[in-house]
Amino acid sequence: MYTKKETAMRIWGAENHSEAFEKFCDNKDYLENEDKKWEKSVSMKFPYYSSDPLPSPLPTVEEIEAARFTELELSKDLPCASHVFKIRDYAVKICSYPGPLQEAENMVFLEKNCPGLKIPKVYAAYKNQGGDFNLYLKRYPKEYPDRSTLSPTYLLVTSYADGPSCYTPVWQSLSQTARNNILRKLGEQMRLLRSVPPPNPQYYGRIHSQGFPKDDYVFLGGIQDLTTAWNGPFYSHKDFAGQIMEAGLAWACVQHGEFNGELQLLLETYEDVMSRASGQNAILYHGDLQLHNIIAIENKDDKDDPDICIIDWATMGWMPAYMETVRTLCRGKASVSMTLDHNTYLYELHKGDGQAHLETAFYLTNFLAAANISM
Helix, strand or coil, X not given: CCCHHHHHHHHHCCCCHHHHHHHXXXXXXXXXXXXXXXXXXXXXXXXXXXXXXXCCCCCCHHHHHHHCCCCCECCCCCCCCCEEEEEXXXXXXXXXXXXXXXXXXXXXXXXXXXXXXXXXXXXXXXXXXXXXXXXXXXXXXXXXXXXXXXXXXXXXXXXXXXXXXXXXXHHHHCCHHHHHHHHHHHHHHHHHHHCCCCCXXXXXXXXXXXXXXXXXXXXXXXHHHCCCCEECCECXXXXXXXXXXXXXXXXXXXXXXXXXXXXXXXXHHHHHHHHCCCCCCEEEECCCXXXXXXXXECCCCCCCCCEEEECCCCCCEEEECHHHHHHHHHHHHHCHHHCCCHXXXXXXXXXXXXXXXXXXXXXXHHHHHHCXXXX
16 A cells, blocks of 8 residues: 555655655756757757758748737737747747757658658757847846846747637637548548668657657656756656556655545556556557647638648657556546547547547546546
8 A cells, every 4th residue: 555655755865745745846847947958859850950941031020029919919919928020921939948959850750751740840959159039128228238137039930821820719610520630630640750760679768769758747847856957858658657556656745635545546557457468569659739729721622621730849758558548538638629529539540540549548547537636
């Protein structure tokens, strides 16, 4: 039987949930600082500029600054931590952390290894110092008297996908036929992504032997082994599943009360069930496949059959095949707009193979819910 006191001491070095929560908060602060080192986790050299012909000159800092708080700011109504702008033929993504560098590296990898995938073309990715993309110089002149006082930002410049994000209001405005067609095409695209082989059958990690970020609660590590912001990569299913169990215990320790009966039952059976899990084979997975990361492109011949473009590839990596079902089920429950549609997506994804690994996925979904881990 797992006791909360012993587990909290082992993972967090804490006597109770309050102390564990304090350590967790320290952990999060550390991870936020460590995110600044993302640029060290990429193998591609930056700044990156595509050698392919440009549709027009790359956007300038002045053009991007002028687009802030205008209709050219595509992300203003979307649930994302970055700013995205339409500048002529381009989409420009700006972050305060180096995620765009990781995303650019992933997308260039996909251009070479999965050419049929419908994603934007990467034209540039780089770090910028002095760009005032939040207009701080005008809004907060005392704190930011000149451009040298601004924090660096990271930019990704891609081709512009001419259509709206399928965020909730757009998704709900579509006919059911259009939704079904989008999900069918999404399933086709994700099957194509899955065809990219991993370095070995039980490799779970990102494209250049990189781990998963620990700020994803599924891979949360205890404070005592927090020497990096990454977990993995993993080279056996036992290690991968063990990390998820450890993350569940770590997160459960910061909650009020003792471990409840459901969590105790799942903990007692976890190692046995997961050792026999179906879907241990590694598949390349988007990592953040949500509605707002799907662009619906108008089909002038049939409004109910839009084309799609898939964006936001920063967290792509190889995971056990069952994890895609787990994340889809969890996010389907969390999203009103996807509640009726996530099963349709899973059907389209596994059409013809019957390999949704539902038994494993339902078990792991219950474990994550019992540990109060959000995906």
